Structure formats: structure tokens, C-alpha cells
Amino acid sequence: MASWLDEPLATIALCWRVERCDGVAIGLTAHDLDLVVDGFIYRAAPGMTPSAIQRGASFDAESMDVTGALSGAAISEADLLAGRWDGARVALLAVDWTDPANRQSLGEGTIGAVELKRGVLTAELRGLAAALEAPVVELTSPECRAELGDRRCRVAMAGRRRFARVIAADGAALTLDADEPLPGGWAGGRLRWISGANSGLEDAIGASSGAVVTLRRAPRFDAMGALVEVSEGCDKSIATCAARFGNAANFRGEPYLPGIDLLTRYPGA
CATH class of the missing domain: 2.40.10 (Thrombin, subunit H)
Known part of the structure; x- marks a missing residue:
């Protein structure tokens, strides 16, 4: 001492x-x-x-x-x-x-x-x-437990991000000066604030349609005119992983493992 x-x-x-x-x-x-x-x-x-x-x-x-x-x-x-x-x-x-x-x-x-x-x-x-309080083993899930582009997913994100500017804001719905790459392509992605009062913060995107993205929560501060970086999202299903990203080999879920919903099924369902 x-x-x-x-x-x-x-x-x-x-x-x-x-x-x-x-x-x-x-x-x-x-x-x-x-x-x-x-x-x-x-x-x-x-x-x-x-x-x-x-x-x-x-x-x-x-x-x-x-x-x-x-x-x-x-x-x-x-x-x-x-x-x-x-x-x-x-x-x-x-x-x-x-x-x-x-x-x-x-x-x-x-x-x-x-x-x-x-x-x-x-x-x-x-x-x-x-x-040390964190779980040692992950729980099984039909959906992927990785995040799009992380070290477990391994999808290259270099061409799946783009910069845009907010031209209108209505609560959690933002209108950008750029369209999404494909229908619903930004849903499940991330929006990072580059300028403006929200600079440095990130928000999850719940849905997207054309140039409109709907965040999971309204921006904390004024969003008009802010420069943002928008990343593509994934619905974490095996179908999207295979068809859209060609990445089924790295899918981190168990889509075909029977769950408790098996008890509610009936013949011919």
C-alpha cells in the first residue's frame, strides 16, 4: 500500500x-x-x-x-x-x-x-x-443468433452500407434522399448518425420501404438534415441467409430442430 x-x-x-x-x-x-x-x-x-x-x-x-x-x-x-x-x-x-x-x-x-x-x-x-455471469452455452433457436456482417456471420458489408441524408422526419419514420437496394433491404439493419444532434448514436431499423425507414424508437434529438449511414439488415431466417446472402454454411441457428410448438401440431396441419 x-x-x-x-x-x-x-x-x-x-x-x-x-x-x-x-x-x-x-x-x-x-x-x-x-x-x-x-x-x-x-x-x-x-x-x-x-x-x-x-x-x-x-x-x-x-x-x-x-x-x-x-x-x-x-x-x-x-x-x-x-x-x-x-x-x-x-x-x-x-x-x-x-x-x-x-x-x-x-x-x-x-x-x-x-x-x-x-x-x-x-x-x-x-x-x-x-x-462470468454470462451464459456459457447458447440456447437453440430457429433464427440466426449472429449479427449480419460479424465474425460469425462473415457476410462482407463493404458494399451493403451507404450514406444518406434525412429530408423528412415523422416520429420514428425517416425519409432519406436514397432508396433501399431491394424491397425491405434495410429492415433489421442499423442506422448510424454521422452529423447533427444525434451524432455518434445508433438505432435499429424495424422496417423500410423505398426511401422511408422506420426506426424501433424515435430519434432522441432533431433529425432533419442529418447525415446517416444505413446498413442492410437480415430477418435471420435460413431462407434469407441462403437465397439473398448465399451464406447458409454460416447460419447460426437450428431451423429444423423440433421445438415446443411440436406439441401443438396435429395430423394434417
């Missing part, structure tokens, strides 16, 4: 480094003044307080909560609700505020559940051991 932690007069300040999935990183400290640690500025946020921190050598999933008032310049309520901070990496460290070169790492993890009550933010930080 660092010797500066044993001094009679404690000069300890807690610091958080938060890195979003899009590369944006901010630093916050419970100290009443800004601190610079390894060239990175940690802005003063005295209201930020963590729950009890426990460290051990077991494989139990570690988690803790951080509570504090929202800061519009750092983490805004709008960005939290929009999902910009989902899955962000968080590193917690203790620093000697008289000499920030003295520091002690307390742990790291990712942002899990987030709650907002009367302007007060409570974020759950899930440690690395939380990954």
Missing part, C-alpha cells in the same frame, strides 16, 4: 476517468479543485460519492454505485437518456491532491444500470468479473 495513505493528515481525493464507446473521455474528482493526473484533467465534482469499495481475490462479480448531481458540462441528463454513456469504461483511483503523481488504482469496470431521481444520478459500475 502507498505510504502517503498512512499519513496522519489525509490528502486523498477520489477520481473517475470515464471513456465512452465513441472515444470521448472525461475526468471527474470529488476534490473541490481540478486535478491533473498524467496530463489528464479531472474536473472538480465534489458531489460525486461512491458506495463502499470492496476488493478481493474471489471470482464473485464486483459492482458498486456512484451517486452525484448531474453536471451539464460533463454528463448531461439528455446524453444519459440518449444512451451515449451506455457501456462506458470507468476507472476509479485515489490521488494525493497535494501531489497528483501519487495515486492508487481502486478498480475499473463499465457503466451498467443508470437511475435519475430529481437531478441526482446513480450509476452502477460493473467490474470485470461480471462477465
Whole structure:
């Protein structure tokens, strides 16, 4: 343990480094003044307080909560609700505020559940051991469990993405200045916002028809005039995988495995 932690007069300040999935990183400290640690500025946020921190050598999933008032310049309520901070990496460290070169790492993890009550933010930080809670074996399913274009699907996506601009918006329905490559070709795909207030966010496409795409949820912010990247989708059926993509060999499902619906069938059905 660092010797500066044993001094009679404690000069300890807690610091958080938060890195979003899009590369944006901010630093916050419970100290009443800004601190610079390894060239990175940690802005003063005295209201930020963590729950009890426990460290051990077991494989139990570690988690803790951080509570504090929202800061519009750092983490805004709008960005939290929009999902910009989902899955962000968080590193917690203790620093000697008289000499920030003295520091002690307390742990790291990712942002899990987030709650907002009367302007007060409570974020759950899930440690690395939380990954051990994931299922080891996948459940069977008649539909493909891979995502179009990922390492298990292996469909090349280079020619299946295109840029377009939003020329009209009506709730979750967006009209683009480009048509889909084939009827329903964008359904089940992804729409990534390149410019505008939604920049950096992604949305799932529920349906498409011509130049109109219907998202599974309405855009968080104003969408008019924004540049977007639209990717083709897949309905995850073996028929589409074989006929449209010629990729049945990589189909990650069991379309011919009898399920519980076998009990509801009757002769001649």
C-alpha cells in the first residue's frame, strides 16, 4: 500500500476517468479543485460519492454505485437518456491532491444500470468479473443468433452500407434522399448518425420501404438534415441467409430442430 495513505493528515481525493464507446473521455474528482493526473484533467465534482469499495481475490462479480448531481458540462441528463454513456469504461483511483503523481488504482469496470431521481444520478459500475455471469452455452433457436456482417456471420458489408441524408422526419419514420437496394433491404439493419444532434448514436431499423425507414424508437434529438449511414439488415431466417446472402454454411441457428410448438401440431396441419 502507498505510504502517503498512512499519513496522519489525509490528502486523498477520489477520481473517475470515464471513456465512452465513441472515444470521448472525461475526468471527474470529488476534490473541490481540478486535478491533473498524467496530463489528464479531472474536473472538480465534489458531489460525486461512491458506495463502499470492496476488493478481493474471489471470482464473485464486483459492482458498486456512484451517486452525484448531474453536471451539464460533463454528463448531461439528455446524453444519459440518449444512451451515449451506455457501456462506458470507468476507472476509479485515489490521488494525493497535494501531489497528483501519487495515486492508487481502486478498480475499473463499465457503466451498467443508470437511475435519475430529481437531478441526482446513480450509476452502477460493473467490474470485470461480471462477465462470468454470462451464459456459457447458447440456447437453440430457429433464427440466426449472429449479427449480419460479424465474425460469425462473415457476410462482407463493404458494399451493403451507404450514406444518406434525412429530408423528412415523422416520429420514428425517416425519409432519406436514397432508396433501399431491394424491397425491405434495410429492415433489421442499423442506422448510424454521422452529423447533427444525434451524432455518434445508433438505432435499429424495424422496417423500410423505398426511401422511408422506420426506426424501433424515435430519434432522441432533431433529425432533419442529418447525415446517416444505413446498413442492410437480415430477418435471420435460413431462407434469407441462403437465397439473398448465399451464406447458409454460416447460419447460426437450428431451423429444423423440433421445438415446443411440436406439441401443438396435429395430423394434417
